Amino acid sequence: MRIILIDELPHMHRRETSGFCKFVLASAVLCILPSLAAGKEPTAPGRITWDEDIAAVMQRHCIDCHRPGQAAPFSLLRHRDAARRADFLVQAVESGHMPPWLPEAGEHAFVGERRLSPAELELLREWAETGAPSGDKGGEALPVPEVASEWILGEPDIVLEMEEAFEIPAANRDIYRAFVLPFDARQLPHGAVAAARIPGSDFVGVAAAEVRPGNRTAVHHALVFVDSTGKARKLADADPDYGYERFGDPGFEPSGFLAAYTPGSSPKQWPPGIADTLDLNGDVVIHIHYSPTGKPETDRTRVGLHLSREPVRRVTAPIRLGTFDIEIPPGKTHHRVTDRFRLPADVFVLAVTPHMHYLGRSVRVRALPREGRDSSLLLDIQRWNFNWQDRYHFVEPVFLAAGTVIEAEWIFDNSANNPANPHDPPRHVSFGPNSSDEMAEVHLDCIPLDLGDYPVLSESMEDAMRDAVRRLTPAQRKRYGFE
Numbered sequence: 001m002r003i004i005l006i007d008e009l010p011h012m013h014r015r016e017t018s019g020f021c022k023f024v025l026a027s028a029v030l031c032i033l034p035s036l037a038a039g040k041e042p043t044a045p046g047r048i049t050w051d052e053d054i055a056a057v058m059q060r061h062c063i064d065c066h067r068p069g070q071a072a073p074f075s076l077l078r079h080r081d082a083a084r085r086a087d088f089l090v091q092a093v094e095s096g097h098m099p100p101w102l103p104e105a106g107e108h109a110f111v112g113e114r115r116l117s118p119a120e121l122e123l124l125r126e127w128a129e130t131g132a133p134s135g136d137k138g139g140e141a142l143p144v145p146e147v148a149s150e151w152i153l154g155e156p157d158i159v160l161e162m163e164e165a166f167e168i169p170a171a172n173r174d175i176y177r178a179f180v181l182p183f184d185a186r187q188l189p190h191g192a193v194a195a196a197r198i199p200g201s202d203f204v205g206v207a208a209a210e211v212r213p214g215n216r217t218a219v220h221h222a223l224v225f226v227d228s229t230g231k232a233r234k235l236a237d238a239d240p241d242y243g244y245e246r247f248g249d250p251g252f253e254p255s256g257f258l259a260a261y262t263p264g265s266s267p268k269q270w271p272p273g274i275a276d277t278l279d280l281n282g283d284v285v286i287h288i289h290y291s292p293t294g295k296p297e298t299d300r301t302r303v304g305l306h307l308s309r310e311p312v313r314r315v316t317a318p319i320r321l322g323t324f325d326i327e328i329p330p331g332k333t334h335h336r337v338t339d340r341f342r343l344p345a346d347v348f349v350l351a352v353t354p355h356m357h358y359l360g361r362s363v364r365v366r367a368l369p370r371e372g373r374d375s376s377l378l379l380d381i382q383r384w385n386f387n388w389q390d391r392y393h394f395v396e397p398v399f400l401a402a403g404t405v406i407e408a409e410w411i412f413d414n415s416a417n418n419p420a421n422p423h424d425p426p427r428h429v430s431f432g433p434n435s436s437d438e439m440a441e442v443h444l445d446c447i448p449l450d451l452g453d454y455p456v457l458s459e460s461m462e463d464a465m466r467d468a469v470r471r472l473t474p475a476q477r478k479r480y481g482f483e
């Protein structure tokens, strides 16, 4: 694990810290991304029609994905497309399957939450029950949303494109593949590098990374990492085809995490002065999950990087919770594993990324303050779905004081009742990177309040990692390659 120290920045001084915090909070509230477009709450009682009520609900919550060329299997732009499956739409929303959004509503809001209000769901229900009428305008189709630019965040500083098109077979199975993107730091605009450089290092600050899938139907999710170890290249060289096959993790310990993409997700940006790190001598690696469409497809995905425009004042530091001690007996419906980490320093938590595979059922992350104050729920996912993994950015960074214990709890369902269970009949599942194995991880992107605390955090993380390995049995250590 690698954490960049910026405590030697010549222009920074410890005393700036508290001012900076106010700045972080203020700018986070003001600048972190387009929050939910606040649509008008529907009120009209009486007859519910497409024209008057339902088109607006579809527009707000569904057509980002349910329109031609996007990831969802059918369009919801037209009255007749929605009306003929009205009950199915209600069912998908009632069950929580749609719109796809894993975290429960909680005390800390996330950027870009997708959720219907109870009133909107009620409208949809009533509309379906009364025969899904079109309305006075005859069921006008919604306009296809205009896309101002190909890149939502504007023209990136550099676009990294897959070197060749990957041929996705028609095979009826999901494919997990990683690609080293051609990246040459010399192609970055010189001024942009100078502005974003972390002094005294070969790293630059990345304020945002935007993923443009080459094939919107087949690309189901993608994660963008930085590899400073050269391992990804070796894995790619060893694979006869373009890229390398890999499930679970990317196959190396990333020195940076730049973006997560799922269909319909908007790219997220850090507040000014905060950045992820990119090693100018490293590789940018994209790990893509392709879902089959029933016919052969090709994909050439691109990643646009936006370097930090402001001097980098804080880089995101990872806090990882996780356990390798995962042994799930077949048939068990609630197999619980946990991990805890005591914060050695005051931090702001900016984002949280959970990870499990197909047996995952729920994941919860709690902050337990030191002195009898109430615990706070940072993340609560009750219906885990491997297909909709994301990095969740808090609308307001969450402050946690030194001494706070962060506790994560993952629950797995290894019964035949779990429709995602890759084994039929269920069998014993252990920790590992393959789709048939499991993982239990939570990654928090933090910034320490005090610049001097970067090494304190990273040392604590390394200790926690060593402890996690120490807790394994010799047989487990051997099996997972820790010896």
Ligand code: HEC
Pocket (backbone or CB within 6 Å): 058, 061, 062, 063, 064, 065, 066, 071, 072, 073, 088, 089, 090, 092, 093, 097, 098, 099, 100, 114, 116, 263, 264, 265
């Ligand atoms: C972020 C993208 C996205 C949004 C927003 C979205 N959908 Fe979907 N929807 C999908 C994808 C992808 C699938 C197919 C894969 C799946 O079922 O998970 C799907 C599938 C469905 C299905 C079929 C489910 C099944 O069991 O086969 C229904 C019904 C549906 N969506 C309704 C809706 C409705 C209604 C809304 C708005 C309230 C909505 N969706 C919003 C992406 C989206």
